[in-house]
Every structure is written in C-alpha cells, then in structure tokens.
Amino acid sequence: MNTWAVPGYTESLELGSGASGRVVLAVHRETGIPVAVKYLSESLHTRPGFVHDFRAEARLLAGLDSPYVTGLYEYVESPDGAAIVMELVDGVSLRSLLTRQSPLDPEAALVILKGSLLGLADAHRLGVVHRDYKPENVLVRPDGGSKLVDFGIAVSTGESAGVAGTPSYMAPEQWTGAPASPASDVYAATATFFECLTGHKPYPADNLAELALRHIDSPVPAEEVPEPVRSLVRRGLAKSPTERPAHAEAFVADLEAAAVAGYGPQWEERGRGRLAALAALLVLLRPPLRPRAETTTDTARTVLRSGGGGGGGWGHAWRPTRPGLLVSAAAALLAIVLAYGMPRSDNAAADQAAEAFATTSARPGVESGPTSTASPASSSGPAESSAPVPSGSSPSGSQGPASDDPTATSSSPGQEATPTGSATATPTPTTASPTAPVAPAVKDVAVSGFRQTGPTTGTTTVSVSTDGTGPISVTLAWYTGDTSGQLGTPDATPQTFDRSGATQYTFTVDHTFQGKGCYWAVQATTTPASADGGASQQILTRRCDIR
Missing domain, CATH: 1.10.510.10 (Transferase(Phosphotransferase) domain 1)
Known part of the structure; x- marks a missing residue:
C-alpha cells in the first residue's frame, strides 16, 4: 500500500483501488475544495515506463477543457510517488x-x-x-x-x-x-x-x-x-x-x-x-463524498479555483496557460533529475529538497511552483500509454473501483531523452592508453507494435533507453501457447542484438513461428539488465481453433 501522500491535502476515504493504484477522496486544505487523488501504485512507481504513462495522462487531461470530462487540478510527483489531483464528481x-x-x-x-x-x-x-x-x-x-x-x-x-x-x-x-x-x-x-x-x-x-x-x-x-x-x-x-x-x-x-x-x-x-x-x-445510499474543510497552511502552494465552471464540479477543468506550461515543463524535468540523478540521503536538508511539488496551476495568472530548492530548466517529451497484461498492469483507474478485466497487450512505455557526455583523456608525454567503454545502465525496455503479418509470421518493435553510450545487448525470445497472460513454450532460438554509441535504440524484428498455439508472445531483455526488468507482449492469432 502507498505510504506517500500529496502535500497540502487531507485524505478521508478510498474510492477505489486496483493493481495500478488507488483513488482517494481528499480536501485541499487552503481552499476547502474536495478532490479525487489518483495515486500510481508503489510497485509501478519504481518502473520508469509506467511513470511516463502516468505523467502523459496528466498532460493529456491538462489540455482537455470539457464539461464532459473530469478536470485536472494538478499533477504531483516526487521520488516517493506520483499522483493526479482531479475534479471530484459527485455521482x-x-x-x-x-x-x-x-x-x-x-x-x-x-x-x-x-x-x-x-x-x-x-x-x-x-x-x-x-x-x-x-x-x-x-x-x-x-x-x-x-x-x-x-x-x-x-x-x-x-x-x-x-x-x-x-x-x-x-x-x-x-x-x-x-x-x-x-x-x-x-x-x-x-x-x-x-x-x-x-x-x-x-x-x-x-x-x-x-x-x-x-x-x-x-x-x-x-x-x-x-x-x-x-x-x-x-x-x-x-x-x-x-x-x-x-x-x-x-x-x-x-x-x-x-x-x-x-x-x-x-x-x-x-x-x-x-x-x-x-x-x-x-x-x-452511499456515504457522503464531501469532507469537511480544514484550515492548514498549504505547503505545496497549490492554487485551486473555488467557483463553478463549465465542468459542473466544484472546480473548473484546468486549461494550460503560459505560466502553467512553464511550471509543468520545469517540474517534469526536475522529476527526472530526482528520479535518476539525486542520491538518496538521510540528511534532513536533502529530504526537504526532494519534497513533492505541484506542476500545474488551476487559475490563469497565478504562479504555482515547487517547494524544493532545486531549479528545473526544461521539459520531458510526451509519453506513450499502454495497458500491459502479461508483464504488469496499466496505470489506470477512476473515481470508483478499478477494473481487472484482462487484455492481451504490450508494455510500451514512453522514453526520455537522455543527455550524453564524453570523457576527456588526460594527455601524457608518451602514448595515450585507450579506455574500454563502460556499459551503461539500461533505464527502460519497451516492446510495441507486435502483430501477425502472415499465417506463421509476426513482427515487433523494440525500444531501449540507457543513461550512457556504452555497449549493450538486447535479446528477443519468442513463445507460443494456448493460455492468455503466460509466455508459453519457447519458439526457436532467441535472437541477440548488440548496440552502442547512443542512449536510445529502436529496431523492428520479424519472426517465423513454428509452434501451433493460439497465442504468440515476445520478450525483450538486456545485458546489463534493465531497471524495469524487460518487457513482453502477447497477441491472439487468427489461426486459433476454438472448439
């Protein structure tokens, strides 16, 4: 269960939960506005691809100013968790x-x-x-x-x-x-x-x-x-x-x-x-969803709009403004720096610097920024979304119970651009000894676009993100079977691809299947091992015999 909570809110009731996370009822302390807070689960928060997808959902909601869609108040992220603060729909x-x-x-x-x-x-x-x-x-x-x-x-x-x-x-x-x-x-x-x-x-x-x-x-x-x-x-x-x-x-x-x-x-x-x-x-017939407001200082400097709006709720759906976009962009990059570049410390000052921050403002013209002392500078790019089943659960959920209805789908997280650096050799009076390239850390592996191209053939796209330009190996293993959600029996010899010289790699691989199962699956792993453990995807073939 998640222990991290969004600063500036008092939580009172869990509205729904599932493998991807939970949705709780809360009140914004400074304004007294009730909200629904959607948390990414603790296990998925350690996998960069799912954080990308969760952040992308918030970014999408920020651009949707519709009375027929739940409005976004803010997206909050820290090294300990991620949350989307939404309009509470009393329904x-x-x-x-x-x-x-x-x-x-x-x-x-x-x-x-x-x-x-x-x-x-x-x-x-x-x-x-x-x-x-x-x-x-x-x-x-x-x-x-x-x-x-x-x-x-x-x-x-x-x-x-x-x-x-x-x-x-x-x-x-x-x-x-x-x-x-x-x-x-x-x-x-x-x-x-x-x-x-x-x-x-x-x-x-x-x-x-x-x-x-x-x-x-x-x-x-x-x-x-x-x-x-x-x-x-x-x-x-x-x-x-x-x-x-x-x-x-x-x-x-x-x-x-x-x-x-x-x-x-x-x-x-x-x-x-x-x-x-x-x-x-x-x-x-249900317990009331309007918690009592409290008067407490809002350490996250979150600004919410208390008047009615086109969204029909207590707050209006947020529309991106120039200040809001700048804050969102800066906060997204700071989240990357915190996640990958800041060592964890028990020092109180370090903990305070890594405190969660709000990335958006719900009222144009009012600044809303981080409470930490770090200085973000730019934004991360948009991320893909997917609902993986064989390898995990999608970051989804609403103001109600989460659905566990399975799908045959892929883990296709988005990727961040990673700055690359170069090592400078110190010259000597004699000869320079070449330095062996250092293997980078593999941050993310994604398998996407897996589809059947013929009676026995399929194709898939693999994407890998690293934190350096050193050599890596990517291994693809193929499977056939008759059970959804399980890889099945290995099909032919795994294929290994060596890559170096960049921080992001994307390539497409074709395969001819020999097994007779209803399902095909592909699994991608790397050497060094990736932070998210690799990725897999399963599809249902058209040649399956239903009896």
Whole structure:
C-alpha cells in the first residue's frame, strides 16, 4: 500500500483501488475544495515506463477543457510517488447504475450515450483516442448528466500502441493492434449503449479467444435493441472502422436525429429525469463524498479555483496557460533529475529538497511552483500509454473501483531523452592508453507494435533507453501457447542484438513461428539488465481453433 501522500491535502476515504493504484477522496486544505487523488501504485512507481504513462495522462487531461470530462487540478510527483489531483464528481459509475437497474429505459440510455460521446468528441478534436470506454469509466451525476474518466491508456490518433482496452468493448481493429482511431471509441461507446438497452454485453463468450473472434466475425445483434435505435447500433458496431461514424461528434448528430424520430423532441428531458432519479437514489445510499474543510497552511502552494465552471464540479477543468506550461515543463524535468540523478540521503536538508511539488496551476495568472530548492530548466517529451497484461498492469483507474478485466497487450512505455557526455583523456608525454567503454545502465525496455503479418509470421518493435553510450545487448525470445497472460513454450532460438554509441535504440524484428498455439508472445531483455526488468507482449492469432 502507498505510504506517500500529496502535500497540502487531507485524505478521508478510498474510492477505489486496483493493481495500478488507488483513488482517494481528499480536501485541499487552503481552499476547502474536495478532490479525487489518483495515486500510481508503489510497485509501478519504481518502473520508469509506467511513470511516463502516468505523467502523459496528466498532460493529456491538462489540455482537455470539457464539461464532459473530469478536470485536472494538478499533477504531483516526487521520488516517493506520483499522483493526479482531479475534479471530484459527485455521482456514481454507470456500472453501479446498471448493477442496480438494468436494462435502462431507451431515452435514459440515449442521454448517457450523448453525454459521454460529447466528452469523446472533445478528446477527438484534440487528436486523442480514449481506447477504454466502458461503464466503469462513465460517471453519472444526480442531475442525469455524465462525465468521461480514466484516460490512462489514451494515445494520439494514428499511433500504433499495441493491443489494449477492455475486451468486451474492444473494436475488431483493437484486437489486431491497428493504429488508434476515434472510430474505435465509437465502437466501445455503442457496445456500452447496447448493454444499457439489453442488460448484457453484445458478444458474450466463454474465453478471450472466443470473445475476440465474435467481435471480429459475428453479426451485429441489432435486433435485440428497440427498433428506433437499431440503425445507431448497426453503424456503431460495424466491423470495419470505415463503416462507422469517423468520430464521436458525427455519432452525436446521428444519435439526436434517431432519438427525435423515435421518441419525439422531448426525449432528452424525459431521459434525463429518469436517469437523475436513479442516480440520485444511489448517491443517497452511499456515504457522503464531501469532507469537511480544514484550515492548514498549504505547503505545496497549490492554487485551486473555488467557483463553478463549465465542468459542473466544484472546480473548473484546468486549461494550460503560459505560466502553467512553464511550471509543468520545469517540474517534469526536475522529476527526472530526482528520479535518476539525486542520491538518496538521510540528511534532513536533502529530504526537504526532494519534497513533492505541484506542476500545474488551476487559475490563469497565478504562479504555482515547487517547494524544493532545486531549479528545473526544461521539459520531458510526451509519453506513450499502454495497458500491459502479461508483464504488469496499466496505470489506470477512476473515481470508483478499478477494473481487472484482462487484455492481451504490450508494455510500451514512453522514453526520455537522455543527455550524453564524453570523457576527456588526460594527455601524457608518451602514448595515450585507450579506455574500454563502460556499459551503461539500461533505464527502460519497451516492446510495441507486435502483430501477425502472415499465417506463421509476426513482427515487433523494440525500444531501449540507457543513461550512457556504452555497449549493450538486447535479446528477443519468442513463445507460443494456448493460455492468455503466460509466455508459453519457447519458439526457436532467441535472437541477440548488440548496440552502442547512443542512449536510445529502436529496431523492428520479424519472426517465423513454428509452434501451433493460439497465442504468440515476445520478450525483450538486456545485458546489463534493465531497471524495469524487460518487457513482453502477447497477441491472439487468427489461426486459433476454438472448439
């Protein structure tokens, strides 16, 4: 369990937890504003790739100023932990609502779909694909409105980030590791809409392989939903992304036209009223989420906005300003320096210098900076996100219980640019003796883009990040098997690649498989061993025989 806590907040209640971390209810001491604090788990915080992904999620939320997406107040990082401080949504998850009453009235289901689609639309306009739309990640407020949460595995449109998502809601192209597309979010939203209308998921299955094949090959079960919305379900669950609405905004237009034609111009008012009654009941049955404010000095100098805003919460979603971006950039680099360059010490002054700091301000024009004495200078680059299963759990979570639904996916953390240095030899009157190159520390290994290219062939991309330019070896081992989440039986002889002269290496490797299992896997390790222990990825092949 995490022992580190964000400075300046008083925590009172755990809202949810999982392998990737936990979400707790807290109050900002200086302003009295209730917030939700999402902590990266202690075990994942020691793995640089997951810290990259967590930081990338905060960076993404900082740019999303939408009343339909939970707002970011600040991202906080120290050598002892990392946390995202978010707007607290006083509502319940759609999953909790469906557990209480399912199926929903069509008009209420349409209201939920429209609200969360508007959140997706705001993300899609910024070139962001959520990749994990599901009932657990939609929060319904007592007024019947809804908000989208958990961008833990979101990526940029067109990015190849491997197989990731929640299997019951994954589009066919997500199972094959195709580049991220807004149409995949449309598919997941439609699958959730189908569940709201029928009380069950569109493609039930006994195992992961069968589920994948049903999503890829089975007909759309549109006849199970009310006739006025069948066209919506057919389009949203189309097998090819080109046959679906290209993005959420286009799907909203289709939804409104179908809703008015099938249920009349007052459909949204009636649906919101029914939804509000059910959501309000569930909120009343649960312990209150508004803790009492305390008056204590805020050592983190965090600035929050207490007025209402477009986000509908107690604070408004933060929009990047020039001061905020500068602070974020400086703080991100300082986090790198603290993580890799500062020796740990029991000295009180050193501990104080390594204290956690806020990276953003929620109010334009007000500075918010670190409390430590270190001086950051620049920012780190954007990071990829993924939801690894064979080798770990994704940094995800929301203001509710974390989902443990497995996926066949890769560990594809982002990478930091690492400065390189050169050793200066001291000249002597005679001859200079060459110095043997020193092997660097391997900071990060990522396996991404693993996909099947033919009946027996596959390809993958490997990325390695080091802290020096000395020689390293990268070994790829291939496996086949019939069990999800396990590497299986070794397939042929591992391949070893020697590299030197840089701090980052990326290369693509092809392999011809000889085994007959349903699953293929690849594992990358290095010499010297990497800080994160290496990386692996597993995919489900199309040649699997389901009996």
